[in-house]
Amino acid sequence: xxxxxxxxxxxxxxxxxxxxxxxxxxxxxxxxxxxxxxxxxxxxxxxxxxxxxxxxxxxxxxxxxxxxxxxxxxxxxxxxxxxxxxxxxxxxxxxxxxxxxxxxxxxxxxxxxxxxxxxxxxxxxxxxxxxxxxx
Amino acid sequence: xxxxxxxxxxxxxxxxxxxxxxxxxxxxxxxxxxxxxxxxxxxxxxxxxxxxxxxxxxxxxxxxxxxxxxxxxxxxxxxxxxxxxxxxxxxxxxxxxxxxxxxxxxxxxxxxxxxxxxxxxxxxxxxxxxxxxxxxxxxxxxxxxxxxxxxxxxxxxxxxxxxxxxxxxxxxxxxxxxxxxxxxxxxxxxxxxxxxxxxxxxxxxxxxxxxxxxxxxxxxxxxxxxxxxxxxxxxxxxxxxxxxxxxxxxxxxxxxxxxxxxxxxxxxxxxxxxxxxxxxxxxxxxxxxxxxxxxxxxxxxxxxxxxxxxxxxxxxxxxxxxxxxxxxxxxxxxxxxxxxxxxxxxxxxxxxxxxxxxxxxxxxxxxxxxxxxxxxxxxxxxxx
Numbered sequence: 207x208x209x210x211x212x213x214x215x216x217x218x219x220x221x222x223x224x225x226x227x228x229x230x231x232x233x234x235x236x237x238x239x240x241x242x243x244x245x246x247x248x249x250x251x252x253x254x255x256x257x258x259x260x261x262x263x264x265x266x267x268x269x270x271x272x273x274x275x276x277x278x279x280x281x282x283x284x285x286x287x288x289x290x291x292x293x294x295x296x297x298x299x300x301x302x303x304x305x306x307x308x309x310x311x312x313x314x315x316x317x318x319x320x321x322x323x324x325x326x327x328x329x330x331x332x333x334x335x336x337x338x339x340x341x
Numbered sequence: 342x343x344x345x346x347x348x349x350x351x352x353x354x355x356x357x358x359x360x361x362x363x364x365x366x367x368x369x370x371x372x373x374x375x376x377x378x379x380x381x382x383x384x385x386x387x388x389x390x391x392x393x394x395x396x397x398x399x400x401x402x403x404x405x406x407x408x409x410x411x412x413x414x415x416x417x418x419x420x421x422x423x424x425x426x427x428x429x430x431x432x433x434x435x436x437x438x439x440x441x442x443x444x445x446x447x448x449x450x451x452x453x454x455x456x457x458x459x460x461x462x463x464x465x466x467x468x469x470x471x472x473x474x475x476x477x478x479x480x481x482x483x484x485x486x487x488x489x490x491x492x493x494x495x496x497x498x499x500x501x502x503x504x505x506x507x508x509x510x511x512x513x514x515x516x517x518x519x520x521x522x523x524x525x526x527x528x529x530x531x532x533x534x535x536x537x538x539x540x541x542x543x544x545x546x547x548x549x550x551x552x553x554x555x556x557x558x559x560x561x562x563x564x565x566x567x568x569x570x571x572x573x574x575x576x577x578x579x580x581x582x583x584x585x586x587x588x589x590x591x592x593x594x595x596x597x598x599x600x601x602x603x604x605x606x607x608x609x610x611x612x613x614x615x616x617x618x619x620x621x622x623x624x625x626x627x628x629x630x631x632x633x634x635x636x637x638x639x640x641x642x643x644x645x646x647x648x649x650x651x652x653x654x655x656x657x658x659x660x661x662x663x664x665x666x667x668x669x670x671x672x673x674x675x676x677x678x679x680x681x682x683x684x685x686x687x688x689x690x691x692x693x694x695x696x697x698x699x700x701x702x703x704x705x706x707x708x709x710x711x712x713x714x715x716x717x718x719x720x721x722x723x724x725x
Contacts, residue, residue: 219474219475219476220471220474220475221474246584247584247585248584249471249584250471256582256584257582275485275489275586275589276485276486276488276489276492276589277485277488278481278484278485278488278536278537278538279534279536279537280476280478280480280481280484280535280536281533281534281535281536281537282462282463282478282480282535282536283462283463283476283478284462284463284465284478285460285462287476290534291476293475293476293477293481293485294485295485295589297585297586301584301585301586302584302585303583303584303585303586303587305471305472305475305477305711306475307475307476317488317489317492318492
């Protein structure tokens, strides 16, 4: 993951390296991890469980449908970032919560609405965002 | 922490500078008048001070030594404390433990920050953080709390705006506040959007500031200019990391920090006459009424509208105008809150005096980092 030292467009978020994403049957997913001892999930993926320090973790693809917990449209941000942009926290069925840019800053987002995580190739890396989804 | 193992500690002197945009003043020169005033009020001389504890988050290395150079306090142990917005309160707590345990008798605590040198805008956060890399900013974090709070409890943006109105009403009476003009709900809501639903006047302004206190054993105040104010309790908590669901309307670090402290010192929060809490954004003050135990969950607007937390009310919150009117020079804020509460308990606050105030509390949190409610929370209780 590279810090946002270059200008970020309203729909751009963290740029990920190839090791931070997974290829699934239906496209790309973020690479999260699940501890084989305590079962807790972590994103970004870790090699040591931050909850129990166990060192055996399995890769867990993070993709697909989630529920939008909360959201905001940001108008004031660090220099270089184009505003406004929308941000939201999404809760996934595996229990993980993810902060991501929302696909656009003009939609009327609602708490608890279904969203879907999209992971796409961007230049030499990858990026991700949340889109509205049908219930 | 068990307070039973510590001797009684008191604040013996206080100092604070007017908060605002002091672009031409260096960090040590911001702190100098506050340190000198705190020393004068304490009735002590420089050689009585055995250690200095400095709180600052963004002032670079050795802020404390740079302040000491300008205030004749060099040579003694100096500890620099960085704990985001809790830096100044953490510095106070470290001094409290050192004096309480008998390691030393008298300590200088100073909090200082110069935000104008960062060029304005939102606070710079850690760029290695996955959420920051995705556009997270402090107003965005609080805005999402606000959005969910309004959704869960059916409150409105007007309820949020009323916090800013109350803040300015109090700030108008505070000589060291940055914003001292009263305002209205309409004006607050019409100010420019920062992170929906938060508008500019619902966010603490950028500012520079410094505050200082001298502390010592409770029986060591013989030559102080004002009555000594006892430190009744001190507690510090760090955030608990979660990778999944978190109810963003329940600030768990504050709830836990306050709960542990109340139990330790057997305190009913509704007995606290005057509080300074971390009102960095309007939503924060409402959530903290609930987390600090002033009212049940979801009922903070009722408390606010009923005047309970305004001057004249039962539990006055942020009589100084808080961070919304003073500004929030990160490392200085925790110490500034302590100065306000101590002066309230000494009966020195003129038009904003909480009458008969006997018990006061200061509360700061701090830090925006993925997986935490906040990184730090520091609470102190004082008794006249």
